[in-house]
Amino acid sequence: MTNLAAEQELMARYRQRKRLLSKLFGAVCLMAMISCVAILAFLLISVLWRGFDYLGWDLIRNLPSRSAAKAGIWVYLIGSLWLIGLTTLFAVPLGVGAALYLEEYAAESRWKRIVQLNIANLAGVPSIVYGLLGLGIFVYILNLGQSILAGALTLTLVVLPIVILASQEALRAVPGSIRQASYALGATRWQTTWRQVLPAAMPGIMTGVILAVSRALGEAAPLVAMGAVQYVDRAPTSVWDTFSALPLAIFYWAMHSKPEFHDLAAAAIIVLLVVLISLNMVAAFVRYRFGKKVRW
């Protein structure tokens, strides 16, 4: 009798311990998540805090200067706009074309599997390696020098896997019945692809393109590796001009010996993050708004 009671009490205590352990584990995991979010918030707020005083139209309009109070990001901003404009121009047709080939044209074959594996691998290649490629091929072999064109071509290679993978995903989501219906009406493969499949996949592709643009906008390593210049005194006017970009300005200002420049870098970071977050919001909007329009 006492044995059974003792055993029951033991089991009760065991269960209680188990339940406590389970709760504790949940709490630990919750703490992990909260600390992730909290650290993210802390970092963003500390940048906002430091850069706040420098925000204003002067920051956007002014040319680089030796004094932090007078320096602005105009030439860097224009350089970045040139870069992402050209990069989009190169990367979107190439990336969407490659995705169309892989999803709509290529037959299941070893060649297709190799291309696919290759793209997945390129997505994981460190961006600085692309910078070395840009340095070796575009700057020296094609002799483009440290021009915007060379920079944009390098960035194109960096973001190409992103565009391809996102477009493939979007194309795969278009149901086969759409294609069959189009073929049944006598359309050719390209007519089907161009008039039916591509418009249906557009929201997904746009999301991928915006992701790629934001990556290109924030990327500094490949530009440094291909030798983008640190100091330019005027905004570029053609694709052959030397250039600098917003992330490069942040890089050099963060290393500056005068602490005022650190605050200036923080202000430039705020501008960059505002642009990036707006781009992400546009992507979310496109996904939401146009994703709903097409129903199968």
Add this chain to the structure above:
Amino acid sequence: MSTTNIASDNPRRSLVVDAARLRRYRIEGMVRYVLMVCAGVSVLTTVGIVVLLLFESLQFFGTVSIVEFVTGTQWAPQNQQYGILPLLCGTLLVTAGAALVAIPLGLGTAIYLSEYATPWIRETVKPALEILAGVPSVVFGYLALIVISPIIRDWVPNADPANAACAAIVVGFMILPTVISLSEDVLRSVPRSLREAGYALGATKFDVTVKVIVPAAMSGIVASFLLAISRAIGETMAVTLAAGGTPRITANPFESIQTMTAYIVEKTGGENAHGTPEYRTIFAVGLTLFVSTMLLNLAAQAILSRVREKYE
């Protein structure tokens, strides 16, 4: 009949001679080749990377012995000392530190999101983490140098102004989203029946999660770690800003170190004569970087494709 002809890949078999259709067939054929060229660019990129890195590295190894490169303990190209071990040690130190930060935090968050969180929390936290993934590396470098480094120096007074620890911390945050989103995907793809079998046996949530779900998802979780570590190895701007810039073999995280990527930035950022051995060092270092990240990526992809076969 005609529909199948038009849609077929071989227009020559068609009997239709209508001029407009003939033109359309020609366009069809051209489009296929144009698209194939687009896909070929990605293959060319890989070929370009491999050929360029090998070409320059082989020339480099013509002047410097490969044995010296792999075993030398001094990295000072300006003094003709080409031992890559200090750079490897720097990369290893930062990567290990980053893994130490990202793996517990990331796995904990992934488990919480997949097993405990309400849908509302999941839908709020995941986009927030996507923001974290979208923050450029140079911004993290700034944070490490300007925000985190002073905090570390408060605790460890004799730490160098820029040191391996603050680089490791920010790189850890940078790779967090990779760990979280991939691990969470794998955890959630574990079949519901396994969970319910566990609960039916009277197991607590802890038991089910730690003894059933996590082991079932283990290979995918490991793959997410591998991908994250490969990202940490290739991470450039943050470590260039935060880790200092002194190539040395050390295990002390509070010393200034230099990683492979940071060395490439240092060399290419300054003036360097095209074609000298010093210029070629960056390609030899780049090749080491490329090979090590590619091996990790391939391993992760092999594991992930096996996982997908298992549960889909």
